[in-house]
Each structure stands twice: as structure tokens, then as C-alpha cells.
Amino acid sequence: MSQWETFSRLIREGRTVPEIAGTFGITELQVKRILALGELLPKIREAYRRDEIDTETARYLTMASKAQQKDWLALFADPGQYAPRGYQLKQWLFGGQSISTKVALFAIEDYPGLIVSDLFGEESYFADADLFWQKQNEAIAAKRDACLEHGWSEVIVLEPGQHFHSWDHEKTPKKKGGKVFISVSHRGEVECHEGWLSRKEARRARANGEGAEETAAKPSRPELTGPMQNYVDLHRHAAVRFGLLDHPGAALRLMVAHAIAGSGLWQVRREPQRAAHEIVAASLAACKAEAAFAEKRREVVALLGQPDEDGTIAGGNGDDSGTASFARLLALCDDHVMRVLSIVMAETLEAGSAVIEALGNHLNVDIGACWQPYDAFFDLLRDKEIANSMLAVGGKHVADGNVAEKVKTQKKIIRDFLSGDNGRRQVETWLPRWMKFPVESYTDRGGFRTADQWARVRSLFVCE
Known part of the structure; x- marks a missing residue:
């Protein structure tokens, strides 16, 4: 905990993880693990400092959302309750399929499935996890679209279970190119982190001395690998x-x-x-x-x-x-x-x-x-945002309903529509935007040489 306090202060002063690792003679991974203690609620950190919580339990709690930490802390503080620890804590965090109605982004009355309540009516859960995720993903997609409409340069939906680490990012306002990160826990909880850039992106922006327009002009990755x-x-x-x-x-x-x-x-x-x-x-x-x-x-x-x-x-x-x-x-x-x-x-x-x-x-x-979506095309498709856009082959509701799924799952759904497998309506003719004439892009990120080339010569061949 003393190391965490020291490292956190150094991060606030502008030091990087590699610099801290070099100063203290430890690995960057060790620095990151110690900084992860900042994800814990203060009461949990104090319990860890007093050796009331072992290291394994603390490590798993750093992967928990704030709501999960509060639930666990309530169990820990109640002598009549059992707070799971170690491996049991991991199962408690990620193993169950019961999803509380408290985490829903959508209106509960819009959920067509069964909702189960406890005997006291204080807690209620969605009985159909798949139906919940469909509605939740649609709500996440709407949240993403709303952020873009409000002028955020980019909205990144993290995969379920992938955590947003504030210590590895810097607060950055919208006008200076700040992004929105949406994290989704395995229990369905959604957290929206507005106005952040990775420390690498923030340093680059300061070095260039430019704001949001420069940040937008230099994307973190090109559209095509x-x-x-x-x-x-x-x-x-x-x-x-x-x-x-x-x-x-x-x-x-x-x-x-x-x-x-x-x-x-x-x-x-x-x-x-x-x-x-x-x-x-x-x-x-x-x-x-x-x-x-x-x-x-x-x-x-x-x-x-x-x-x-x-x-x-x-x-x-x-x-x-x-x-x-x-x-x-x-x-x-x-x-x-x-x-x-x-x-x-x-x-x-x-x-x-x-x-x-x-x-x-x-x-x-x-x-x-003369071209069909061969296996090689899907093997090379790695970008989650692009795969989600391609899901529109089955309609916008399909793309929105699977916005938080992994790339592998999204590609499987696209192929099911093309083949008509697993009860999907078969789409006879489909071309990715990249393969059309004239060529089209899926994003505004740039890095697509083909589109740039056609943009340069288009006026010579097309009557405006």
C-alpha cells in the first residue's frame, strides 16, 4: 500500500510506468499490479493494509466493478454474512449467470422475459441471460451513438470483462480529442468513462502542441491491417x-x-x-x-x-x-x-x-x-468496430444487439447470415465496402490506402 501511494503520486507528477520500474528496480508488470490497487474502494484498501484481506483476494477485487466491490464490502462488514475470498471470490465475480435488474441500461418494462424477485422483493434478476444481453447491447449501442452525436471524437466499447484502468490514461476534455470508453462487466454492469486519452496519446498531443483536430487526424490504428x-x-x-x-x-x-x-x-x-x-x-x-x-x-x-x-x-x-x-x-x-x-x-x-x-x-x-467471402477474409478481419459494422448484413438491430460481443462471435454471426446457418436468413449477395466499386470505408479513422487513392482521382472520372 505504501508503494501504491508512492507510485500514484509519481504518476500524477507525470512519471511513466517504465520510468517508475527503472527507478525502483522492479518490472513494469509489478508496477502495473501495484497501481491496480487504486481500483479498490478506500475501505478495502485499508483492510488490505491491515492484513484483513490476503493478496489473492485483493487481486480479484481489483477486477471487480465499483458496484461489485460495494456488495462484497457489505458482506465483509456483516459478521453474520460470508464474504467470499480467493478462488471463491473469482467464482462469485464471474461464475454466476444471475443478472440483477439494477444493471440494466434499458427500461425494465421493455424487457419481454421473466423477472425473478427474492422473497422480500428487495432484489430482482433477469431469468433469461441471453435476452438480457440482447437488450443491454442495444442500449450500449444507443449510448455509443449518443456520445458520437454529442461531439466525442471516438467511443470505444470494451469487450466484456476488459477493465478500464484510469492510471494508464489521462483526463482529456472533448475539445482536445478526449475519447469515451465504455466498459462492460460479466455481470452486465456498464460504466461510461468520458474524456480520457491513453498516456501515450496524451503525450503525443502535448508534443505536437495541437488539439482535437490533430488528435483526430492521427488515429491510434489504421482501418485496415x-x-x-x-x-x-x-x-x-x-x-x-x-x-x-x-x-x-x-x-x-x-x-x-x-x-x-x-x-x-x-x-x-x-x-x-x-x-x-x-x-x-x-x-x-x-x-x-x-x-x-x-x-x-x-x-x-x-x-x-x-x-x-x-x-x-x-x-x-x-x-x-x-x-x-x-x-x-x-x-x-x-x-x-x-x-x-x-x-x-x-x-x-x-x-x-x-x-x-x-x-x-x-x-x-x-x-x-468472381469473389466470395473466403475463409481468409474472415481470418484477417481483426477489428471489432469494423466487424460490428459488417453485422448490418443482418440489419441494424443485429449489429446493435451484438455490439459488445467479441470479434470472433461477430464474425460467426456474419458467416451464418451468408450461409443461412443456425436459423439465420441467408443473404445471397454481399460485398464488404472495401471490395465495392466505388470503394467505401467503414470508419473515419483513415489508414485505408484504396479509399485515399480513389478520392484523389475520383473527380477525373465522375461527373459531380
Whole structure:
């Protein structure tokens, strides 16, 4: 407890956890555990100081909400009651399914299920835990939306059981980019922490000397992870270059534009389609657009009389094979030459470039005809906020009703709607916003290269 008082004072004075650990010669984890004592009510801390509570019990109480601590303290202070300790305390905190009506964010009269009361009518509980969580999640989603409407830059709904640690954050007003954190306990209790930034974000804001606008411009994480951006780039590239084959006139004009201005590929080199992760490579190998493109390329290889029917066409090294190809082209009619040109242009089309966005919109490419939400897509989907937005595939009530669920659960619900499993209404055609033409984002966080590229060139191709 003396260490907690010292560490808490140092934190208030601006010292960091690593600095405190270095000063006292202990690990950062030990510092964090000691700071966690600040989550305890004062009476519990004093009981711990007097050795009336053992360390294990104190540790579990740091994971309890303030309401749970008050309930436990009432048992502890009553000699006629038993206050659970150690492992039994953990079971008391997290093991039961009985949920008190006191924790409901929604109006009790809106709950359609059974409510059970004790003999004295002083305590009442929801009999159906699943129905309670559906209503509670809807209320949490409404709370989140209300905070955003009131001007908070970001509202983060923590997963059930994930605690908000005030000692690892700094109070920050709304106008300086403060965020709202909503914590949800396993017993259904909801706590809203308004006006906080992590200490790292707060230090960065002070270093920049800027307020809310700068904080909003520098999000804590991009919308897409690196592997997901790679996945999106390659599948959009596959669909666009296959669509190009039916538009040789566009391919010709694109080729001339490359010849005039150059590009990252026009030297000439083929697009390597380099996958950053093995699951991305596997998904591309199973892509319908890739298979259809390979078949069209084999037909053109036969036109050129090349011995390797599965070989590529573009990207020669300037030896006599280029002269032989030229001689063969001279013997072909214009239509066949245009087919060759389309393949060459498609092979040298740069994945993840702005031209993919421009061409996909110009050709009205239908990715849904050649792309399906393969396992790799959901394996790479890690962002809880994005997964919750995608739940709108089943309607807003489904997204709101599962706002606090884990990402794994939300992804399972999305897949059930796409497959029609577990009694869900099957959605026949669905595309993530990232895969559409024109492309769309799920958040305002930025970090989505594809959307930024289309925003830069959109005015050149769309009549406003």
C-alpha cells in the first residue's frame, strides 16, 4: 500500500510506468499490479493494509466493478454474512449467470422475459441471460451513438470483462480529442468513462502542441491491417484485370498513357502479385477471376505459338524471343493483336495503385461475380468496430444487439447470415465496402490506402 501511494503520486507528477520500474528496480508488470490497487474502494484498501484481506483476494477485487466491490464490502462488514475470498471470490465475480435488474441500461418494462424477485422483493434478476444481453447491447449501442452525436471524437466499447484502468490514461476534455470508453462487466454492469486519452496519446498531443483536430487526424490504428490491405489490393486487382480483357479499347488507351507517363511497372515488368501472408496467397489461388484470367491467357499464348502454355507474355528481357514474338504478331489480324494487348496490359497492371480504382469504376467491374467471402477474409478481419459494422448484413438491430460481443462471435454471426446457418436468413449477395466499386470505408479513422487513392482521382472520372 505504501508503494501504491508512492507510485500514484509519481504518476500524477507525470512519471511513466517504465520510468517508475527503472527507478525502483522492479518490472513494469509489478508496477502495473501495484497501481491496480487504486481500483479498490478506500475501505478495502485499508483492510488490505491491515492484513484483513490476503493478496489473492485483493487481486480479484481489483477486477471487480465499483458496484461489485460495494456488495462484497457489505458482506465483509456483516459478521453474520460470508464474504467470499480467493478462488471463491473469482467464482462469485464471474461464475454466476444471475443478472440483477439494477444493471440494466434499458427500461425494465421493455424487457419481454421473466423477472425473478427474492422473497422480500428487495432484489430482482433477469431469468433469461441471453435476452438480457440482447437488450443491454442495444442500449450500449444507443449510448455509443449518443456520445458520437454529442461531439466525442471516438467511443470505444470494451469487450466484456476488459477493465478500464484510469492510471494508464489521462483526463482529456472533448475539445482536445478526449475519447469515451465504455466498459462492460460479466455481470452486465456498464460504466461510461468520458474524456480520457491513453498516456501515450496524451503525450503525443502535448508534443505536437495541437488539439482535437490533430488528435483526430492521427488515429491510434489504421482501418485496415497490413495483411488485410494486401488481401483487398490483390483481389481488387484480380477482378479489374479480368474485366479489362473485354475492353481492349480501354487497354490500348491505358497502354499509351503508360508509354507517355510511365508507372511503377512500365519498364516493362509483370505485376508480381506478391502476397504478404500465406492465407492471402491461398485465397488468391482459389479466386475465380484468377482462374478465368489464366484460361484466357493460355488462348493468347497459343496465338503467339509459345511452347509454354502456362507461361506469361509480358516481361521479356529483350533477347531474340521478343523479335520472334513481334514477327508472330505481324501475322495476326487486328482482333487477335488486341487480345494479346489486353493480356499484356493486364499482366503489367500494378496492384494497389490508383489506376485499379479508376479502371474498376470506369468498367463497372462486378467483384461479386468472381469473389466470395473466403475463409481468409474472415481470418484477417481483426477489428471489432469494423466487424460490428459488417453485422448490418443482418440489419441494424443485429449489429446493435451484438455490439459488445467479441470479434470472433461477430464474425460467426456474419458467416451464418451468408450461409443461412443456425436459423439465420441467408443473404445471397454481399460485398464488404472495401471490395465495392466505388470503394467505401467503414470508419473515419483513415489508414485505408484504396479509399485515399480513389478520392484523389475520383473527380477525373465522375461527373459531380
